[in-house]
Each structure stands twice: as C-alpha cells, then as structure tokens.
Amino acid sequence: MAWLDKAWIDTALEAMTAFFLVAGALITFISSFGMVHLRDFYLRMHGPAKATTLGVGLILIACMLYFVLIERTFHIQLLLVTIFLLITAPISAHLLAKVALHQKLPSDTTTTGAPSELREEDVAQEPDTPHPEVPGSGQRHSP
Amino acid sequence: MLIERCLPRPILSMILMLVWIMLSDVITYGSVIMGAILGIAIPLMTQRFWDAQPVVKKPLRLLRYTLRVMVDILLANLEVAWLIARPWRRPRPAFIEYPLTLKRDFSITLLASTISLTPGTISANLRLDGRSLLIHVLDTDDEQAVIDEIYNRYERPLMEIYE
Amino acid sequence: MIGIALWISFFLVAMAIVLNAYRLLVGPSLPDRIIALDTMYVNSIALIILYTIWLSTRVYFEGALLIAMLGFISTVAVCKYLLRGDIIE
Known part of the structure; x- marks a missing residue:
C-alpha cells in the first residue's frame, strides 16, 4: 500500500490512534464508575450494556489504526472482536435483567412503574393469557 | 435445484x-x-x-435501519456515559411495559436487541404471551414519549421489513 | 504522542478493573457479581489490546477473541443456571 506512505497520513493516523485510545479508555472508566455509585441493580446494568461495548470498541479501532501506521496492514480480526462484543452485549444484559427480575431484586424508590414481575401478590396468576402454542403456560414456570 | x-x-x-x-x-x-x-x-x-428463514421484504430499508441503529448506538453511549459521569444528578428510572405489535420471534429478538443497545433503555423481560416487553429506562419523565419513540423509530421499520 | 495516550489509557482501564473488582467483592446480590465479572472480562480485552499496542505484536489478538467468546458463554451459563436451576435441559 504505497499510497499510504506520506508524512501527513502518518501524523493523522497517530493523532487518531491517540484520540481513540483516550476516548475509549475514558468511556470504559466512566461505565465502571457508574457500576460503583448507582443505587440499584437495574441502574447499574446500563453501564456495562452500552458504554463498555463502545469503549472497548474504540480501543480496538485504535489498535487497528496503530497497525496500519506501523505495518501498513489491516488486521480485520480486531473487527471481528468488536462485532462479537456488539452482538453479545444486549443478550447478556437481557439475561441479567431476567435473573434480577426472577430474584425480585428491589428497584430504587424513585423508579416509576411497577411491573407485575416484581409484585409479590399476583405472581401466581401472571401472565394471565396463556401462550397459544405452549400448553399450560398460563402458570408461571417453577424452577 | x-x-x-x-x-x-x-x-x-x-x-x-x-x-x-x-x-x-x-x-x-x-x-x-x-x-x-x-x-x-x-x-x-x-x-x-434451524427455524424457517425470515424473508427480507425491503433490503434497502434494512440497510437504512442498520445505519440508523449504528448512529443511535454511538449517541446512546455518549448520552449514558454523560449521565453516569455526574453522580450528583439523580436519574429518574422507570419500568415501562411496551405493547408489542410484532408477531415473529426473529423480529422481536431484533427489536429487543436494538432497544438494549440504544438510548438509556434495556429490554428486561419478554412476557410469556409474547405481547408485551418490559423495558427499564435509565432517565425519563414521559413514559408515553419513550413508547412512541421506540414505535416510530424501530418497530415500524422492522415491521415493514419483515412482516 | 501515542506513548502518552497509551499510559493514560492503561491507567484508566486498570482503574476500571479495580472498580469492577470492588463491585465483585461487595455487590449485595448475585446478579451484581455476575455483571461485575462480565464487565471485568470486557475490560480485560481492552487491557490485552493496549498491551498489544505497547509490544507492537499481533500474537495476543487470538487471546482477545477467546476471552470475548468464553466470557459471553460463561455469563449466559451462569444466568441460565440462576433462572432455571439447570444449564442444559
């Protein structure tokens, strides 16, 4: 890739690498900081589900740019890690939320809306409409 | 053949x-x-x-949807990071029951993943009857506005693409 | 320029892992600990990538990929276990 061998391209790549590195690390740090100071589990879930993915994604992009800078090669393997993290983050967040609802973790007092999953009294009846394809799904599954 | x-x-x-x-x-x-x-x-x-393969009816719309979600992911992350970075500001969380109009499992999965990746919302539970989705919102005043936004921005395009 | 940025990022990511470890040790409930571990492995991917840049070698890319896959699978397995009391039904 001879067309890349220009001085200003090197400078631009270096600046972009440094910027993405610091931005990614900052976002990663902020989301972990949120996990410490937020008040209930449902709030703490938001940091890792989104911000960590973006932060690590930015660091991976910075690494790709760095290897373009020093070796003039694109390492698409790093792109695979980024895509993998993007696909898996919502799934693990959803599962964790399900676990928290299953264990009836208390939500913060300022939370508006009371889902029937968290109410104690009508757990047995919920959900009231059975699934058309699953016989007996009107009753809540007992572990 | x-x-x-x-x-x-x-x-x-x-x-x-x-x-x-x-x-x-x-x-x-x-x-x-x-x-x-x-x-x-x-x-x-x-x-x-494998289950039956979903049919993409409008490929161009799918491309536009993907681009929109990408941009939203970026903005959502910055928004959430900015919210978390100020501990003195108390967020106003909420549980919202989102009524689903999508029918197929595949499009519901796509919608739930999109919701989890975009502004301050996480899909927490799909009810067993498949008609509503429980969403946890990080910071909101107006629940109806959140429901309307999700419907117009994500669910209607998905419906046009897949159903 | 990259050197300074690298040191700043090393510091921030390491601090992030320390905060995760705090939540892992303290975390009042079980899901708190799971999510702390989950975040910790994603942060460790970031740390490995930073180390890769520091050494200018590509040998650790596979390591990052493996941590991403195994971490996700273990999170899902633990969640499934807590939800249903069983992993493979």
Whole structure:
C-alpha cells in the first residue's frame, strides 16, 4: 500500500490512534464508575450494556489504526472482536435483567412503574393469557 | 435445484465465509477457499436445527435501519456515559411495559436487541404471551414519549421489513 | 504522542478493573457479581489490546477473541443456571 506512505497520513493516523485510545479508555472508566455509585441493580446494568461495548470498541479501532501506521496492514480480526462484543452485549444484559427480575431484586424508590414481575401478590396468576402454542403456560414456570 | 440443495441458507453461508476470513486475519486464496468450504458444509450439517428463514421484504430499508441503529448506538453511549459521569444528578428510572405489535420471534429478538443497545433503555423481560416487553429506562419523565419513540423509530421499520 | 495516550489509557482501564473488582467483592446480590465479572472480562480485552499496542505484536489478538467468546458463554451459563436451576435441559 504505497499510497499510504506520506508524512501527513502518518501524523493523522497517530493523532487518531491517540484520540481513540483516550476516548475509549475514558468511556470504559466512566461505565465502571457508574457500576460503583448507582443505587440499584437495574441502574447499574446500563453501564456495562452500552458504554463498555463502545469503549472497548474504540480501543480496538485504535489498535487497528496503530497497525496500519506501523505495518501498513489491516488486521480485520480486531473487527471481528468488536462485532462479537456488539452482538453479545444486549443478550447478556437481557439475561441479567431476567435473573434480577426472577430474584425480585428491589428497584430504587424513585423508579416509576411497577411491573407485575416484581409484585409479590399476583405472581401466581401472571401472565394471565396463556401462550397459544405452549400448553399450560398460563402458570408461571417453577424452577 | 442443485444450488438450492447445496446452499439452503445463502446468507448464513456468506456470513460464515466472512467470519472465517476475518478469523484467519488475511485475505488469501487459502482462506477464501476454506471459508467457502465451511460456508457450504456447516449449513448442510446443521440444517435440521434451524427455524424457517425470515424473508427480507425491503433490503434497502434494512440497510437504512442498520445505519440508523449504528448512529443511535454511538449517541446512546455518549448520552449514558454523560449521565453516569455526574453522580450528583439523580436519574429518574422507570419500568415501562411496551405493547408489542410484532408477531415473529426473529423480529422481536431484533427489536429487543436494538432497544438494549440504544438510548438509556434495556429490554428486561419478554412476557410469556409474547405481547408485551418490559423495558427499564435509565432517565425519563414521559413514559408515553419513550413508547412512541421506540414505535416510530424501530418497530415500524422492522415491521415493514419483515412482516 | 501515542506513548502518552497509551499510559493514560492503561491507567484508566486498570482503574476500571479495580472498580469492577470492588463491585465483585461487595455487590449485595448475585446478579451484581455476575455483571461485575462480565464487565471485568470486557475490560480485560481492552487491557490485552493496549498491551498489544505497547509490544507492537499481533500474537495476543487470538487471546482477545477467546476471552470475548468464553466470557459471553460463561455469563449466559451462569444466568441460565440462576433462572432455571439447570444449564442444559
């Protein structure tokens, strides 16, 4: 890739690498900081589900740019890690939320809306409409 | 006929080949051929485990939807990071029951993943009857506004694409 | 320029892992600990990538990929276990 061998391209790549590195690390740090100071589990879930993915994604992009800078090669393997993290983050967040609802973790007092999953009294009846394809799904599954 | 027999899932085959090429980190004849072999062999071997393939009715809209979600992910992350970075500001969380109009499992999965990745919302539970989705919102005043936004921005395009 | 950025990022990511470890040790409930571990492995991917840049070698890319896959699978397995009391039904 001879067309890349220009001085200003090197400078631009270096600046972009440094910027993405610091931005990614900052976002990663902020989301972990949120996990410490937020008040209930449902709030703490938001940091890792989104911000960590973006932060690590930015660091991976910075690494790709760095290897373009020093070796003039694109390492698409790093792109695979980024895509993998993007696909898996919502799934693990959803599962964790399900676990928290299953264990009836208390939500913060300022939370508006009371889902029937968290109410104690009508757990047995919920959900009231059975699934058309699953016989007996009107009753809540007992572990 | 033969092509249909050998490639029961063309999209899956293509994705498998691309993933193999990315995994081996180089684009050479070897990696492309090996990717093609895997892309043909794996769908044939696992064919019996797959559900019916969803039909994309409007590919161009799917592309636009993907781009929109990408931009939203970026903005959402910055928004959430900015919210978390100020501990003295108390967020106003809420649980919202979102009424689903989508019917198919695949499009519901896509919608739930999109909700989890975009501004301050996480899909927490799909009710067993498949008619509503429980969403936890990080910071909101107006629940109806959140529901309307999700409907107009994500659910209606998905419905046009897949159902 | 990259050197300074690298040191800043090393510091921030390491601090992030320390905060995760705090939540892992303290975390009042079980899901708190799971999510702390989940975040910790994603942060460790970031740390490995930073180390890769520091050494200018590509040998650790596979390591990052493996941690991403195994971490996700273990999170899902633990969640499934807590939800249903069983992993493979």
